[in-house]
Amino acid sequence: MRVVFAGTPDPAVPSLERLIESTKHDVIAVVTRPDAAAGRGRKVSRSPVGELADAHGIPVLTPRRPSEPEFLDALAALQPDVCPVVAYGALLPRPVLNIPRFGWINLHFSLLPAWRGAAPVQAAIAAGDDITGATTFLLEEGMDTGPVLGVVTETIRSTDTAGDLLERLAISGAALLEATLDAIESGEASAVAQSSEGISHAAKVTVDAARIDWSRSSAAVGRHIRSVTPAPGAWTRIGDVRLKVAPIDTSEEILDSGHIVVRKDGVFVGTADRAVRLGDVQPQGKKLMKALDWARGARLTDAAVAQ
The missing domain is CATH 3.10.25.10 (Formyl transferase, C-terminal domain)
Incomplete structure (x- = not known):
């Protein structure tokens, strides 16, 4: 399948790496957040996902807002079959969601409908959860509300920091995302509506x-x-x-x-x-x-x- 991958921070890198190495999928472009100043020196740098795409010679799109007409035109011209997305960092409007043939497949680091939102790993640890995981689902305009395509579970250890847990989920989630795309391509994927029970929300963690x-x-x-x-x-x-x-x-x-x-x-x-x-x-x-x-x-x- 022709794949346009969307993601920005380090936890999205294992998923992109896995899809680049896949023999079944062709990553034809990457969408990531614009270059930004970071660190003490405030040096402007590429996102981790953008850096990996550059290293493999994959075209990179960096719209300031996904609703920009120029971005919609560029994405439509690529004619992607599917757009996997991992921690991209911006909401995608309906015209963007409609472009890929099989839609946008989001990898979210919780067992949905638990911990919808920006900081699911942090919320699971803070709440004292014993088990968490990752979920692939069909992206829609609601906040992490789309039908589920696959899940993987992960035990939360008593010493886990958010960094420790997210590192493990990024690896297991990458395998889940690849398996989900494989199932979509073979026609074996089955989307199941999220339960109306057990819904919780994980707001972005501020300083x-x-x-x-x-x-x-x-x-x-x-x-x-x-x-x-x-x-x-x-x-x-x-x-x-x-x-x-x-x-x-x-x-x-x-x-x-x-x-x-x-x-x-x-x-x-x-x-x-x-x-x-x-x-x-x-x-x-x-x-x-x-x-x-x-x-x-x-x-x-x-x-x-x-x-």
Whole structure:
């Protein structure tokens, strides 16, 4: 089949790689978000998906908005049979959805209808889910509402960060996406309407939302931190210092919520039930370091409170 692949960030790369290597499908073009400034130097760079397409000599389309007439004309001229999409980053209007013969096939990193939306992996970890997965479905104008074509499941480990889990899902999801396209080409694909039960939504995680609420239980605090690691990163304030916090350990220490104790065996912060021990931290503008090293250098006292 003639394939136009749409995607932008690193988690979309394994899917594109798999389709490029496929002997059944011909990736004739890639759609990705426009080049953007990134990193401390704010250097303008290609998206990870765009870079991979460039390396293979595949034409790249970078519309600012998918509704642009120029993009619609360019996509129609390519005459794609199908358009798989993985974390592209923009909503596709009906005229765009109508162009490929077999439609747009979205790979979403949850077991739909659970965690529709922008941050399904983060939401699953934060909620304490035991199982998640990836779903391929026929894209329509609603937010992740289209009929399901295939699923793969994945256990959420007790130590998983969002980065860890998404890395595994990107690999297993790539195999699922290829299998779904194979089934579409052979005529064996079967689309099943999503259940009206078990619907949940996963909003984009903002920097403000990544702030730690120490009044919650130690388990909830731990899940929250893992759910926003590596990005945007969990954080708190201690005095006038904004501190990023890496995944933590629980302890048997009992402290008031947010209250800090510094001992030889670590830096402990109270939650609603028991204290947690900080692992690595990152003061704003500095590198990641052991919490105890930072606390000693900052001359932190037991009067300090995390907020």
